[in-house]
Amino acid sequence: MKTVVITGATSGIGLEVARLLAGQGFNVLGIGRDEARCRQAEASILSENPGARVACFAADLMQQREVVRIASVIRNLLDAQWNGELHALINNAGCVRSRYMTTEDGYEQQFALNHLAGFMLTHMLLPVLLKARGRVILTGSNSHKGIRVHWKDPMFRRWYNPLIAYKQSKLCNILFAKGLNDRYGNTGIRAYVVDPGLVKTDIGNKETGFLVNLVWSLRKRHGVPPAVPAETYLYLCRQEPAPEGLYYYLCKEKAYSRQVTSENANRLFEISRRLCGLDE
Structure with missing residues (x-):
């Protein structure tokens, strides 16, 4: 039985991926920000797959202390139950x-959650990923x-444009x-x-101002249900041997920015390590 950890697992794409993987026999450990929604997500998945092995944990991954805490919880669980x-x-x-908003660590929130949280959580879970010759999958755009x-x-402290920061x-x-x-x-x-x-998710409706909320509410009407992209995550989890590509859309490789070079990746790695307070 293979175990998968999913962040943002209580709504939208994350919930659909959790539902799909649980139905395919994976052990699913979800992470969501709200305790009540964690319980709702578990109940929803189990109502469709009564025999599913699923558990959700509450953690505000925007805060680095919470990333450290939940990583410890997950590693202890994996050691105790799944080798x-x-x-x-x-x-x-x-x-x-x-608008410009910061975490308790003083970091711009989109950079903190969209990038640093995943960077730090991956680092904390690297030993259990290495043991399984595992996979790391990120939600891009x-x-x-x-x-x-x-x-x-x-983090655009001197000049902030929320759309540029997101991109x-x-x-x-x-x-x-x-x-x-x-x-690796x-x-x-x-x-x-x-x-x-x-x-069709609510990402643009959470803690955003009136204009962003309105624009996203109109734009998402033209989107696909979260179950559609969920199939690509399942594909990347199930394929053996692991696929060789980097960037996928609808289960197929897709071209990506020329900015994606080893030089830029290494530069970002070093900056991120410093911002997360990680040793080599």
Whole structure:
């Protein structure tokens, strides 16, 4: 039995991926921000798959202390029940903001949750991923194209544009995946980014201002149900041997930005390590 950890697992894409994987016999460990929604997600999945092995844990991954805490909980559970092995970590949690907002660590929230949380959680779970020759899957976006990392001020403290900050965070997702493959590809670990396309979720309606909320409410009407992109995550979890590509859309490889180079990936890796307070 293979175990998968999914962040942002209580709604939208994350919930549909959890539902799909649980129905395919995976052990599913979900992470959501709200305790009540964690229980609702578990109940929803179990109502469709009474024999599913699923558990959801509440953690605010925007805060680094919470990433450290939940990583410890998961590692202890894996060691106790599943031979200390993690088949896949799906870093799906994300947010959209309409103004400059920071975490308790002082980091811009889109950069903190969309990139640093997944970076830090992956680092904390690396031993159990290595043991399983596992996979790391990130939720990306086609919006990563046409943007560069603002290296001198990656959190846009001096000049903030929420849309640019979001797009940069999605570029960071694919640079992180590239960096993981460069560093750990020879160990059997593989990292991927899924482009879900336009999906009917509430990401643009959570803690956003009136205009962003309105625009997203209108735009998402043209999106596909979360169950559509969920199939790509299942594909990347099930394929044996692990696929060789990096960026996937509807279960097929897709072209990505020319900014995705080993040089940029390594530069982001070092910045992220410092911001997360991680030792080599």
